[in-house]
Amino acid sequence: GRSKLITGQLVVMSATRSPQISPKAIQMIQTTLFNREISGRKFNNLGGYGFHDNPTYSTHLSATFEKWLFDKVPETVYETAFPVQSLESHDKIFASQWIDPQTVVTGSKDNKLTVWDLSSQAPTSKIIPLPPGSTTPVSENCGIHSIAKNSTKSLLVTGAANPCDLAVFSLPDFKLVATLVGHNDWTFACDFISETQIVSGSRDSHFAIWNLNDQDLDSSQFGTARSHKQPDSVVDAHSTKIRDLKVGRNTNTLATLSADATVKLWDCQTLEMATSIKMDDEKELVCVDYDDMQRLVVVGSLEGTTVYDTRSGEVALALAAYDAQWGVRSVNLRQHILASGGGYGSLGFFDIRKGASEDGFVRLINCDNKEALTVSSGFLVRTQTNRARC
Numbered sequence: 253g254r255s256k257l258i259t260g261q262l263v264v265m266s267a268t269r270s271p272q273i274s275p276k277a278i279q280m281i282q283t284t285l286f287n288r289e290i291s292g293r294k295f296n297n298l299g300g301y302g303f304h305d306n307p308t309y310s311t312h313l314s315a316t317f318e319k320w321l322f323d324k325v326p327e328t329v330y331e332t333a334f335p336v337q338s339l340e341s342h343d344k345i346f347a348s349q350w351i352d353p354q355t356v357v358t359g360s361k362d363n364k365l366t367v368w369d370l371s372s373q374a375p376t377s378k379i380i381p382l383p384p385g386s387t388t389p390v391s392e393n394c395g396i397h398s399i400a401k402n403s404t405k406s407l408l409v410t411g412a413a414n415p416c417d418l419a420v421f422s423l424p425d426f427k428l429v430a431t432l433v434g435h436n437d438w439t440f441a442c443d444f445i446s447e448t449q450i451v452s453g454s455r456d457s458h459f460a461i462w463n464l465n466d467q468d469l470d471s472s473q474f475g476t477a478r479s480h481k482q483p484d485s486v487v488d489a490h491s492t493k494i495r496d497l498k499v500g501r502n503t504n505t506l507a508t509l510s511a512d513a514t515v516k517l518w519d520c521q522t523l524e525m526a527t528s529i530k531m532d533d534e535k536e537l538v539c540v541d542y543d544d545m546q547r548l549v550v551v552g553s554l555e556g557t558t559v560y561d562t563r564s565g566e567v568a569l570a571l572a573a574y575d576a577q578w579g580v581r582s583v584n585l586r587q588h589i590l591a592s593g594g595g596y597g598s599l600g601f602f603d604i605r606k607g608a609s610e611d612g613f614v615r616l617i618n619c620d621n622k623e624a625l626t627v628s629s630g631f632l633v634r635t636q637t638n639r640a641r642c
Contacts, residue, residue, distance in 0.1 A: 322587045326601035326614040329625065338375055342366065349399040349408065351424060359396025359410055365419075367426065380421070383431045385414025385480070394438040394455075402444040403501075407464075409442050409450050417480075418442055418452055420464070427474035434460050434483040441497045445504070445520050453494030453508055461485040461523075487523050489516060495537055500544025507542035507549055515540060515549050517562060529565045533558060541583045548604075550590060552580030557592045559585075559604060569608060574598035574624045589614070600624030 339345075343361035350356050354371040357380075358364075365380040396411040405423055409432075412419040418432040418439060437456035445451050448464040460483035468481065490510035497508045499520065506518040513534040517527040529549070531537070536554035543550075548568065549560045557580050559569040571592070573580050578595030585591075590602045606612035613624075 322589045346397045347399045361395035380426050382413040385417040398441045400443045402447045430481045432462050433480045443499045453497040455493035457490045459489050496540045498542040500542050503544040509540035536579050541585050543585050550583045550585050552583040554579040598624045
């Protein structure tokens with residue numbers, strides 16, 4: 253099997269993953285790989301990181317191995333480009349979400365929700381019909397900007413036919429569960445707070461929260477004409493449009509990014525604002541990620557990628573965009589590895605533990621030891637006009 257990530261040009265980036273085996277066997281494999289990696293140093297010099305039945309040892313080992321794994325994964329990245337002809341019927345791809353190692357869902361500028369089957373050398377696709385909204389759509393459709401799934405991979409939320417609304421589908425069959433209505437302008441972002449609780453952010457400056465009840469989740473009714481569901485809560489969060497949001501599930505905290513040059517943290521239960529950070533960078537603030545364990549917020553903009561310490565509100569790290577004047581279009585922080593995707597097709601990884609030094613750039617062994625991979629061009633001509641159509 254393969255574990256993959258996907259970019260805006262629909263280019264598959266792959267790295268090997270472990271087979272599904274028992275937890276105890278995984279621990280033994282982790283121990284072997286970890287100790288081989290550190291050149292056979294003795295367990296007593298590692299603080300007891302060897303295999304052990306004690307849960308403390310197991311937890312310590314899992315955390316240590318996870319950090320080691322994140323160090324290694326970027327080095328193994330390589331590109332498998334989609335055939336151009338399979339994308340020509342789509343506009344720009346704004347969002348993607350992996351359902352399983354062979355299935356990815358994309359959302360595009362022309363409001364197409366497409367499921368791609370990558371199990372063969374010739375990918376196949378299926379367009380999922382989007383439910384109509386309760387009101388007349390705004391004059392122009394912004395496309396699908398966000399796709400999210402819950403942790404059990406039983407539900408997926410994304411944009412609907414009306415760009416102000418959201419559609420919830422069951423997985424893996426993509427039957428309609430609910431149409432979420434309540435925003436009066438384009439919806440740019442959505443995420444799951446819990447298995448059945450959804451949050452969305454809109455150009456109307458509000459974020460809204462929906463709770464799916466037992467009636468909504470009655471599988472016998474999936475795929476039929478469902479009633480439109482109003483939000484349980486709506487918060488006027490910013491002075492202008494919300495461009496992106498992310499939920500920190502460990503602390504039940506929501507991070508919202510707005511074109512008003514602020515990123516705010518909210519308690520998902522009380523809906524009270526906990527932190528507001530004013531940013532100096534105000535141009536094309538389009539993507540955010542939030543690591544609530546490290547208390548770090550990552551923002552992508554025209555200028556580059558900025559990491560903020562939410563405890564102080566100060567900049568912890570600032571990196572210029574790989575693609576000058578094309579900006580950063582996606583950011584992802586896992587452990588100490590920061591990934592960013594540029595507007596001209598770059599994909600790079602940075603070790604935040606090394607500060608802003610050149611040593612922080614992870615060299616991509618399978619890509620001529622480069623600091624960033626430039627993905628294939630795809631079918632859409634990279635012009636400033638197309639860059640602005642976001």
